Amino acid sequence: MILQLFLYIFFLLILFSLICIYWKFIRPTKRIYDILRSQGIQSEPFIPIIGQLPELRRYREEGRLLEYHQKLTEKHGLIYLFFLGPYTRLVIQEPNLIADILNRTSAQNYIKPADLSIRLKPLIGIHNLLVSNGIEHERARKMLNPAFHFINLQSMISIMTYQTTKTIDTLLESSSSTSTINLTTIFNKLTLSIIASCAFGRNFETISNARDIIAHAFTEVLAAIVYRASRMILLFPIISQLPFWQKNIVDQGTRELNNFVDQIITDRRQGRSQSLCTGADILDLLLSAVDTQGQSFTDQEIKDQALTFVLAGHETTSNLMSWAMYELMINPSVYQACQNEIDRILPNGMIPTYEHLNDLQIIEAVLQETLRLYPPAPFFIRQCINEQIIGCTTDHPLRIPVGTTILINTYAVHRRSEYWSRPNEFDYTRWIRDPITDLKPKLTHPFCYLPFAAGPRNCIGQNFALLEAKVMLAMFIQRCHFELESGQKIIPEIRITMRPKYGLLARISKR
Numbered sequence: 001m002i003l004q005l006f007l008y009i010f011f012l013l014i015l016f017s018l019i020c021i022y023w024k025f026i027r028p029t030k031r032i033y034d035i036l037r038s039q040g041i042q043s044e045p046f047i048p049i050i051g052q053l054p055e056l057r058r059y060r061e062e063g064r065l066l067e068y069h070q071k072l073t074e075k076h077g078l079i080y081l082f083f084l085g086p087y088t089r090l091v092i093q094e095p096n097l098i099a100d101i102l103n104r105t106s107a108q109n110y111i112k113p114a115d116l117s118i119r120l121k122p123l124i125g126i127h128n129l130l131v132s133n134g135i136e137h138e139r140a141r142k143m144l145n146p147a148f149h150f151i152n153l154q155s156m157i158s159i160m161t162y163q164t165t166k167t168i169d170t171l172l173e174s175s176s177s178t179s180t181i182n183l184t185t186i187f188n189k190l191t192l193s194i195i196a197s198c199a200f201g202r203n204f205e206t207i208s209n210a211r212d213i214i215a216h217a218f219t220e221v222l223a224a225i226v227y228r229a230s231r232m233i234l235l236f237p238i239i240s241q242l243p244f245w246q247k248n249i250v251d252q253g254t255r256e257l258n259n260f261v262d263q264i265i266t267d268r269r270q271g272r273s274q275s276l277c278t279g280a281d282i283l284d285l286l287l288s289a290v291d292t293q294g295q296s297f298t299d300q301e302i303k304d305q306a307l308t309f310v311l312a313g314h315e316t317t318s319n320l321m322s323w324a325m326y327e328l329m330i331n332p333s334v335y336q337a338c339q340n341e342i343d344r345i346l347p348n349g350m351i352p353t354y355e356h357l358n359d360l361q362i363i364e365a366v367l368q369e370t371l372r373l374y375p376p377a378p379f380f381i382r383q384c385i386n387e388q389i390i391g392c393t394t395d396h397p398l399r400i401p402v403g404t405t406i407l408i409n410t411y412a413v414h415r416r417s418e419y420w421s422r423p424n425e426f427d428y429t430r431w432i433r434d435p436i437t438d439l440k441p442k443l444t445h446p447f448c449y450l451p452f453a454a455g456p457r458n459c460i461g462q463n464f465a466l467l468e469a470k471v472m473l474a475m476f477i478q479r480c481h482f483e484l485e486s487g488q489k490i491i492p493e494i495r496i497t498m499r500p501k502y503g504l505l506a507r508i509s510k511r
Helices: 002-037 053-061 065-076 095-102 114-124 134-148 150-155 157-174 183-200 202-206 210-230 247-269 282-288 299-330 332-345 361-373 462-479
Strands: 079-084 087-092 180-182 379-384 388-390 398-400 405-409 480-484 492-494 498-500 505-510
Touching: 002 079, 002 087, 053 065, 053 079, 065 079, 065 087, 065 492, 087 095, 095 388, 095 405, 114 210, 114 247, 114 299, 134 150, 134 282, 134 299, 150 157, 150 462, 157 183, 157 462, 157 480, 157 505, 180 183, 183 210, 183 282, 183 299, 183 462, 210 247, 210 299, 247 282, 247 299, 282 299, 299 332, 299 361, 299 462, 299 480, 299 498, 332 361, 332 462, 361 462, 462 480
Parallel strands: 087 405
Antiparallel strands: 079 087, 180 505, 379 405, 388 398, 480 505, 492 498
16 A cells, blocks of 8 residues: 555656656647748757757867857758757847847847756856846846946956067976967967956966966866856756766856955955055956945945956967967968067067057957957847847748747858858958048958847957957067967867867967
8 A cells, every 4th residue: 555655656756757857848849849830940850859959069078069050050941949958049140130139129039048057057146247237137237337447447457468568478488399289278378367367457467376267167067057058957957966977067167256356355344455456457347336226336236247257368368369360370471460460560579559559450450350350259049038039121021939048149140141251261450440541441241240239238348358458469469479380180179169170289489
């Protein structure tokens, strides 16, 4: 009798679990799939729960994720469906439709999806510009806009030049013309030092192991989060709390990171640290920012926002520098053009100032072209919360049902021949400003170039990143000569951002 009762209860629990799984993961996905398929959207097979996740994981681990999406584009066209586990992804690579999604009028119809915040919560929390939504995001954006005003950015150039000078001095002292260095590692450490110093001030320079704590969190912890997400561990709260599947890496790294930032905030509030900028740094601005009601950020919001700036700020600029140097080393004529410009604008080893940077037009154009071919975030996503019809001006308008997650393939849009001549070639001259008007060439479509997204949710730190990259690239080319190590495999690895999977090996010598 007891055994029968146990089996009955066990059966009910299994049945209840299956109903919950169906209701939460299968039914909503199938509904969206049916609505979009009925409008003629091509799709990969609908496989409940797992979707194309095993195939996606294999391509990601092989460094072929972009190739996977290229194959799907060739198979289905510029708009198609695939399934990231239980989540629908509607891929869109058509600028006219992208405009309808990202423009200011339509922004209220979309949010950052919940699965993104679930993945990143251990590392950067949920109260930040990257994953927050609605009123919280709008409030924070207004409060933080002044932090990235060009006057504040100018005050941070001294940190950029100081840290870059220190890195170059160390490299030239310790390297010979025959020794090989990994530029990806060098740039990653440098951009981390710059953004952390701009964010946290003098404490970052003085606290023991500060750089190691942040670097560990943004490398090993992020890799562990990607590992867990790709195996759907984060979908089930009970399972995700079990001490397996690299959870110890996530827990230890995030604990150290949070303790470090808590100490940074406390020290600044109590006057035990100060800005390294000539003006206020990011932490000062976070502490002093108020909304229209006179309310400040909470300590948790300050911590989440600061960590997001450091994560996004150092990863994107580091990868931009790696890809830019790669292109310069395989394009000697472009490399020479950069050297000639720098020798003219910054003679005799002159340290760049804000005024110099505006005159570095070739350096600027090289960075813009690098962002076209290697966008920092080759994919970004939006989830529909209010049904919308996009493409109303086209022959085939598309109804986007509530719950649809749209994946915009920036990498593919940046290489479409309809919008770019010789789309796969590195041609910095397409970005050179008009010598009379000093204006950049007009894009063939306002939404065909999206290295920092677009609309009201575009990257707030893009001007900081471009300024930092200009300083770094100019100073490295001014003082160093780089030669690409032959025989290495250069392929993109995509986690949140896109970087060379195996690094970028080069020989460096004094110029």
